[in-house]
Amino acid sequence: MTLRIGVIGTGMIGRDHTRRIAQVLAGAEIVALSDYNPAAARAVQADLAPDAMVYDKGEELIAADDVDAVLVCSTGSTHEAYVLAAIAAGKPCFCEKPLATTAEGAKRIVDAEVAAGKRLVQVGFMRRYDAGYQMLKKVVDSQIGTPLMVHAAHRNPTVPEHYVTPMAIHDTLIHEIDVFRWLLDDDYVSAQVVFPRKSSHAHGKLADPQIVLLETAKGVRIDVEIFVNCRYGYDIQCQVVGEEGLANLPEPMNITTRKNAALSTPIMTDWKDRFVDSYDVELADFIKAAAQGTASGPSSWDGYVAAISSDACVEAQEKTGQIIPITLPARPALYD
Numbered sequence: 001m002t003l004r005i006g007v008i009g010t011g012m013i014g015r016d017h018t019r020r021i022a023q024v025l026a027g028a029e030i031v032a033l034s035d036y037n038p039a040a041a042r043a044v045q046a047d048l049a050p051d052a053m054v055y056d057k058g059e060e061l062i063a064a065d066d067v068d069a070v071l072v073c074s075t076g077s078t079h080e081a082y083v084l085a086a087i088a089a090g091k092p093c094f095c096e097k098p099l100a101t102t103a104e105g106a107k108r109i110v111d112a113e114v115a116a117g118k119r120l121v122q123v124g125f126m127r128r129y130d131a132g133y134q135m136l137k138k139v140v141d142s143q144i145g146t147p148l149m150v151h152a153a154h155r156n157p158t159v160p161e162h163y164v165t166p167m168a169i170h171d172t173l174i175h176e177i178d179v180f181r182w183l184l185d186d187d188y189v190s191a192q193v194v195f196p197r198k199s200s201h202a203h204g205k206l207a208d209p210q211i212v213l214l215e216t217a218k219g220v221r222i223d224v225e226i227f228v229n230c231r232y233g234y235d236i237q238c239q240v241v242g243e244e245g246l247a248n249l250p251e252p253m254n255i256t257t258r259k260n261a262a263l264s265t266p267i268m269t270d271w272k273d274r275f276v277d278s279y280d281v282e283l284a285d286f287i288k289a290a291a292q293g294t295a296s297g298p299s300s301w302d303g304y305v306a307a308i309s310s311d312a313c314v315e316a317q318e319k320t321g322q323i324i325p326i327t328l329p330a331r332p333a334l335y336d
């Protein structure tokens, strides 16, 4: 069976996912496209999916008889309504992060999916599909004993002018928030944020760098440096310290040169390159489950917990130094 997919939101990531499905992955085809800006959908149609129908409204795309599954790649604030519509139509739905812009919105999606009685939603937390994190998880699960601490960093060379302090949580830390829960099989119980001396490269509305301290239910302490004007490159670091040893996230594969009395390895500068392969793997996983009428991978529950946890981190930014508790409701059995 070839899964017939409709894509809502054909901006940067919607175009890229359309390309993946049309040109890289097996088992699916793009039959429908929709964007708030019809010209964006038509441009993607012309470049990548000439046989796809272009719909003015995402809701029409979701309802179309020949659309088996939906990719929601529009602006974050529009995700909730489209995901709810896909669940109501009983169609598997891949939703780029964030699942919703509020925890209440994410909860509405969880409730709707639970009422539907089966998993229909996969959230685009692609780091779980990255080969390096997959290797790290295997080692954490089997070789270094009980995890005790995580030291991590998320560094960007620069960010655009509109990037302000809370975005360090909603747009940057959100990936760590999800991947550490998965890596440690654990949940957060508190968050604290402290601000080191400010970089002179950060503008007035951005505190940079920041250190986020998370505590998990099992007692693991996590420190994450967020430094989005680090200048030197896009750099993701993660070290898990266990009772019997420690494990580091591997560096991306790259050529090491010896030249002019220096040993050097390039560091990436564009975040788009760092996890590029993991997007292929996450969508292949979506296609496989959607062909069975369901979803796997990061769930609505994971999207909901990420929203609750990131709200606590933003509160911790506002109340610098204070420890903000993170309380989660009981997890529905659907997500066990």
Ligand SMILES: NC(=O)c1ccc[n+]([C@@H]2O[C@H](COP(=O)([O-])OP(=O)(O)OC[C@H]3O[C@@H](n4cnc5c(N)ncnc54)[C@H](O)[C@@H]3O)[C@@H](O)[C@H]2O)c1
Pocket (backbone or CB within 6 Å): 008, 009, 010, 011, 012, 013, 014, 034, 035, 036, 037, 040, 058, 073, 074, 075, 076, 078, 096, 097, 098, 124, 125, 126
């Ligand atoms: N997983 C990741 O690493 C990753 C990377 C990039 C983007 N994202 C997420 O993907 C989403 C899109 O990001 P982007 O970088 O492609 O943004 P973008 O601005 O390039 O594209 C968004 C598109 O959505 C369209 N749109 C806006 N409102 C709409 C509506 N109501 N209905 C249909 N289309 C609508 C816009 O016209 C635009 O074409 C965001 O939620 C972002 O956080 C995730």
